[in-house]
Amino acid sequence: MQFIDLAAQYQHLKQRIDQRIQTVLQHGNYIMGPEVAQLEQQLADYVGVKHCISCANGTDALQLAMLVLDIKPGDAVFCPTFTFFATAEVIAYAGATPVFVDSDERTFNICPQHLEQQIEQVLKDGKLTPKAIIAVDLFGLPANYPELEKIATKYQLKLIEDAAQGFGGEINGQRAGSFGDIATTSFFPAKPLGCYGDGGAVFTNNDEYAALFRSYRVHGKGKDKYDNVRIGINSRLDTLQAAILLEKLAVFPDELVARNKAADHYTTILSERYVTPYVPQGYLSSWAQYTLISENRDLQMASYKSKGIPTMVYYGTCMHQQTAFKSLNYKDSDFPNASRLCQQVFSLPMHPYLDQSMFAKL
Numbered sequence: 227m228q229f230i231d232l233a234a235q236y237q238h239l240k241q242r243i244d245q246r247i248q249t250v251l252q253h254g255n256y257i258m259g260p261e262v263a264q265l266e267q268q269l270a271d272y273v274g275v276k277h278c279i280s281c282a283n284g285t286d287a288l289q290l291a292m293l294v295l296d297i298k299p300g301d302a303v304f305c306p307t308f309t310f311f312a313t314a315e316v317i318a319y320a321g322a323t324p325v326f327v328d329s330d331e332r333t334f335n336i337c338p339q340h341l342e343q344q345i346e347q348v349l350k351d352g353k354l355t356p357k358a359i360i361a362v363d364l365f366g367l368p369a370n371y372p373e374l375e376k377i378a379t380k381y382q383l384k385l386i387e388d389a390a391q392g393f394g395g396e397i398n399g400q401r402a403g404s405f406g407d408i409a410t411t412s413f414f415p416a417k418p419l420g421c422y423g424d425g426g427a428v429f430t431n432n433d434e435y436a437a438l439f440r441s442y443r444v445h446g447k448g449k450d451k452y453d454n455v456r457i458g459i460n461s462r463l464d465t466l467q468a469a470i471l472l473e474k475l476a477v478f479p480d481e482l483v484a485r486n487k488a489a490d491h492y493t494t495i496l497s498e499r500y501v502t503p504y505v506p507q508g509y510l511s512s513w514a515q516y517t518l519i520s521e522n523r524d525l526q527m528a529s530y531k532s533k534g535i536p537t538m539v540y541y542g543t544c545m546h547q548q549t550a551f552k553s554l555n556y557k558d559s560d561f562p563n564a565s566r567l568c569q570q571v572f573s574l575p576m577h578p579y580l581d582q583s584m585f586a587k588l
């Protein structure tokens with residue numbers, strides 16, 4: 227059994243994906259071909275925002291957001307400590323200082339109360355200028371945007387939604403990718419909407435930001451790519467990946483239903499044995515991961531392994547514990563929830579084509 231069975235999905239879509247790939251091979255527009263613009267339009271419509279700009283991966287999407295928001299040395303950017311490295315990495319790469327925030331113990335997402343405490347602390351210390359918040363839709367569940375938007379407004383900070391895992395999630399019918407000033411996502415194969423290589427995108431309703439994104443992703447282009455008006459990067463989504471994503475997006479709504487059914491099935495079976503995932507009222511998760519909490523995680527994982535069920539730990543190391551961020555001098559006691567979660571969480575197989583016979587073995 228596979229933890230995420232991408233081959234099962236391919237078998238399901240084989241004919242249509244093969245056809246799409248053939249079409250690209252025949253027209254030969256491998257970079258910025260017609261499928262790229264078509265996909266960007268469909269993604270913007272799906273998410274419900276004005277602009278979608280695709281790029282090479284989810285990390286570049288975040289890096290482009292740092293460029294567009296002019297994040298630079300001396301700036302403080304707040305992000306959760308319990309996340310994938312890329313969220314914090316792009317802040318440091320821009321020369322700014324990541325300021326880590328603890329998790330809500332039930333949703334695993336950034337804790338709005340602790341965020342506000344960290345902002346106040348930075349203001350009190352007076353060394354850095356608070357500029358932005360990167361919230362993460364961890365494991366597919368949108369962060370608490372109603373509260374985060376209030377805090378961003380109160381302190382005049384830009385809010386970025388890192389929806390790399392959250393594409394497909396909702397809060398009261400509003401889709402992930404539409405929260406904050408800018409949202410980013412990843413099409414890494416294992417994400418809820420994945421391609422067959424690297425891919426990413428940004429979303430925004432802001433026309434000015436959209437124009438900047440289009441410039442920064444192609445070497446800071448002006449009227450064309452040989453007219454360079456700012457220092458940018460090279461970060462485009464391949465036409466082949468866009469073509470594959472067009473077919474994957476078409477079945478995505480059905481897959482989202484299947485993921486939610488699988489999650490409900492897990493919860494029904496496991497809720498007496500573990501702390502199962504919490505989805506607040508009005509929220510929909512895209513279930514990038516189905517994650518349990520256990521005080522004896524190693525034992526539980528070994529037991530599943532003996533039954534042929536693969537498990538994974540996302541994440542065993544918080545950002546404040548990473549060697550690369552040692553110089554920030556944080557302690558585990560600064561983030562009690564996240565520090566405990568990284569020792570106790572583990573995830574079960576999750577994808578839309580799960581073998582139903584697995585549930586009987588749990």
Ligand SMILES: *Cc1c(COP(=O)(O)O)cnc(C)c1O
Nearest residue numbers: 283284285310312313390412414
């Ligand atoms: C996967 C991921 C990214 C980075 O996406 P890539 O496409 O792998 O660069 C960023 N943030 C989070 C939360 C992720 O899970």
